[in-house]
Amino acid sequence: MIAVNATLGTGLYWRGGQILELGGPLSVLLSFLLPGMLAWAVMQCITELLCIWPIPGAMQVYVSEFVDVELGIAVGVAYWFTYSVSFSALVATSAAEIHYWITGNKAFDGGVVYFVIPLTLICVNSLRIDIYGWFEVVSSSIKLFFLLVIICTMIAINVGDWRQPTGYDTQAATGWFNSLWYVGGVCSMRTDTGLADGNSMSLSISTFAYVGVEVVAASALEARWPKNDRRNNMKGSSDRSADHLLIGQTVKFSAVYIPVLATVAYVLAGVLASFNIRRDDCRLPRLSWVDRVPCNTTLSPRSAAVPPSSSKVGKTSSAFVAIAEESRIPSLNDVFNVFLVFTALTCACTNLYVASRSLFGLTTRLDGSEDQPLYLRALAWFGKTDRRKVPMRAMIFSALAFCWVPFLQLHDASSDISMAINAAASIRRHRATLEAQKVSQVRRWDRDDSNDYPYRSHMQPVLAYMALAGCIFILVVSNSALMWNGFHATPFLSTFLLQFVFLAFWATLKIVRGAKWTWVDLGNADRVVSKIRDLHDIRLGAS
DSSP, X not given: OHHHHHHSSTHHHHHHHHHHHHHXXXXXXXXXXXXXXXXXXHHHHHHHHHTTOOOTTHHHHXXXXXXXHHHHHHHHHHXXXXXXXXHHHHHHHHHHHHTTTOOSOHHXXXXXXXXXXXXXXXXXXXXXXXXXXXXXXXXXXXXXXXXXXXXXXXXXXXXXXXXXXXXXXXXXXXXXXHHHHHEETSOOOOOTTOSSOOOOOHHHHHHHHTTTTTTHHXXXXXXXXXXXXXXXXXXXXXXXXXXXXXXXXXXXXXXXXXXXXXXXXXXXXXXXXXXTSOTTOXXXXXXXXXXXXXXXXXXOTTXXXXXXXXXXXXXXXXXXXXXXXXXXXXXXXXXXXXXXXXXXHHHHHHHHHHHHHHHHHHHTTXXXXXXXXXXXXXXXXXXXXXXXXXXXXXXXXXXXXXXXXXXXXXXXXXXXTHHHHHHHHHHHHTHHHHHHTTOTTOOXXXXXXXXXSOOOOTTTTHHHHHHHHHHHIIIIIIHHGGGTTOOOHHHHHHHHHHHHHHHHHHHHHHHHHTOOSSOOOOOOHHHHHHHHHHHHHHHHHHO
């Protein structure tokens, strides 16, 4: 349910409208379906590793152990940054939705929205994990109910507007394919206040909406353990206790099926919305860096006789709220906007949880002794938990790191699939040694013992290579589509600047640490066995 809360965020209600405006109804279908298939492929690779090693900072540890140490550190920092800054950005997003009712009150924004709300979310994240887990269960269940209500409502008020399924925004793209590729690859979060300018076309926009499907990796260590009757079936397993072999069973379902749930939800909600509102409706969010032309404000036949309330027009960036306005169902637009505010705030709460666990995973294994450099001792300070086993230091720092972002409105983020490929290849290469030393939970070839190897993902290693190719395509081809219709500095920097910073950070780590510019050597069988046993020990020690 934590993964559900992280995945079904504002992208579900905001990005579909922007994709519709930019690339038309057919783009909505393809832009959510194709990245959904990619997200499933990525999670197949991550799940296989996660079922064996559900450890703190799993994403960066896998990369460090099987690809490159410094690259793993850079991935960990980038992962923490993604969720920490998203926490603050979602607070700002909730403010934009609250402005649907209350506008121009800076005292309310600064005192309540930007201070009281984040403080409340920090308090929620301070709860013991068993209590916090129930908060996630309840809020995710409410969110799923809201989604069901919206889907049923979209069907009930359907008017249909697929007469031009490949219509596109001529001010932003040179053609429909250009709008499709760009719509799926990069994040765009344009609010009415202009906090974050849109810079993405269809595949780029929708891909960012799938951030969160991998959250099970951050929460796996705190997952509820299987019942005793399942443990009794595991007696006699080699190398580790039966309890620890079963941890993979607790995360497998979520890791495999959350991407499927997200894909179905995004595709269904997006396509239904495209039946109920025109692509050129002025209330849909638009790319802020293109030249504006007067947009068509023609209403659908259902509402042409009764113009919408002028007090509401242009004050929403959600297609669903705009459809609710046009439906003439009393207060439906306000109800939908409540759904959006609730979605943004609960997703922000989950993002803070993930950010805190990411920072904790980065720092928990650092040596904070007196003989270590000052910066390492300072970082090791974040790798501690309080008496409730909550990483309070990491959580508070993650909440405050970008707390200034929402206040800007008061003025007038891929997983590395090569880790799975490298791990699988090295294990297959050293099969004889692993068999001889009876190393547990890596003997993928032994299908007679499903307990020892909890999950075998499909079509490997072909699926891993396809997932890697898909990620690179989104990262390079889709994101570069913004330059096909002329160069714009703002979208170029907001799309590629962080990628350049990531590469520069990785290179700086290599230089500072005096490391070799080579991948991790997995050619020696004894070294591979040692790595696997070390990962087993990390998991046992952490749990």
